[in-house]
Amino acid sequence: MDLIELTEAEFARFRDLVYRTCGIRVAENKRVLMSNRIRRRLRATGIDGYSRYYDFLRSPAGKAEMQPFLDVVTTNETYFFRDDAHYRWLADEFLPEMIREAGERRRPRSLRLWSAACSTGEEPYSIALKVAARRPDLAGWRLEVLGTDLSATALAAARAAAYDERALHRVGPEDRRAFFDEGPPGRWTVRPDVRSLATFRPHNLLDRMTGEPFDCVFLKNVLIYFDAASKQKVVDVVLAALAKGGRLVVGPTEGIHGMLGGLEKVKTWLYRKGG
Numbered sequence: 239m240d241l242i243e244l245t246e247a248e249f250a251r252f253r254d255l256v257y258r259t260c261g262i263r264v265a266e267n268k269r270v271l272m273s274n275r276i277r278r279r280l281r282a283t284g285i286d287g288y289s290r291y292y293d294f295l296r297s298p299a300g301k302a303e304m305q306p307f308l309d310v311v312t313t314n315e316t317y318f319f320r321d322d323a324h325y326r327w328l329a330d331e332f333l334p335e336m337i338r339e340a341g342e343r344r345r346p347r348s349l350r351l352w353s354a355a356c357s358t359g360e361e362p363y364s365i366a367l368k369v370a371a372r373r374p375d376l377a378g379w380r381l382e383v384l385g386t387d388l389s390a391t392a393l394a395a396a397r398a399a400a401y402d403e404r405a406l407h408r409v410g411p412e413d414r415r416a417f418f419d420e421g422p423p424g425r426w427t428v429r430p431d432v433r434s435l436a437t438f439r440p441h442n443l444l445d446r447m448t449g450e451p452f453d454c455v456f457l458k459n460v461l462i463y464f465d466a467a468s469k470q471k472v473v474d475v476v477l478a479a480l481a482k483g484g485r486l487v488v489g490p491t492e493g494i495h496g497m498l499g500g501l502e503k504v505k506t507w508l509y510r511k512g513g
């Protein structure tokens with residue numbers, strides 16, 4: 239199959255589809271990149287031509303192709319303890335505060351944390367590692383770290399919980415010994431007692447979040463390619479899911495600071511919901 243690039247019209251249809259599905263605005267100068275990425279799916283499906291592939295994607299028979307399509311056009315880049323300061327705050331300020339407040343009977347002995355757009359799991363497991371390190375103080379607590387993502391492929395990797403050196407480059411030897419099993423060499427699996435803290439499920443950030451509110455939400459490195467309207471939708475979803483007094487940890491590229499006026503700003507990347 240000797241395919242060249244998407245035409246402008248084809249590119250516009252795919253861009254529109256990506257935007258409507260997950261809120262990402264593919265930049266106009268990304269036509270060659272998109273062509274190359276979609277070409278991989280043409281090869282995999284044996285479909286001859288971008289327009290035919292688009293029609294297939296939109297047809298009932300192509301429903302299952304939506305996931306691999308989104309996987310090639312989104313980025314899953316992540317690693318353990320990305321943004322060191324966020325995890326220092328979690329371990330040294332947030333968890334001690336929760337433990338203290340529960341000791342004074344000012345909050346229930348339960349903690350729900352949400353890693354929104356968790357990709358392959360490094361972020362929720364980084365959170366779970368910090369929670370696991372405080373286990374003696376959290377005995378008898380109801381603990382949950384929820385990881386959600388649009389990508390079922392990424393979530394399958396998260397559930398498998400096996401990582402390479404690149405993902406672990408910020409994890410020190412002590413944490414490796416305490417929270418991971420090594421083997422084969424260079425391959426590390428998160429230990430079952432940490433894994434049991436984390437659950438994973440698919441969720442599109444443009445959709446309402448169901449279930450009990452969260453005490454802390456990590457929303458990082460996902461909104462960079464969202465436009466203002468989609469960012470606002472995501473912000474509304476996340477704020478509705480946050481418990482009173484809950485914290486929101488925002489990544490360096492989200493560009494939503496102007497939309498968080500209803501929250502108290504604690505640090506440049508940390509917000510608190512009043513109440």
Ligand SMILES: C[S@@+](CC[C@H](N)C(=O)[O-])C[C@H]1O[C@@H](n2cnc3c(N)ncnc32)[C@H](O)[C@@H]1O
Nearest residue numbers: 260314315316355357388389442443458459460
């Ligand atoms: C670069 S990763 C960020 C992972 C992690 N939060 C971090 O900071 O390392 C971005 C993730 O966002 C997911 N994503 C993109 N659009 C989404 C949407 N509308 N809803 C949920 N997840 C989405 C992608 O599948 C990808 O796994």
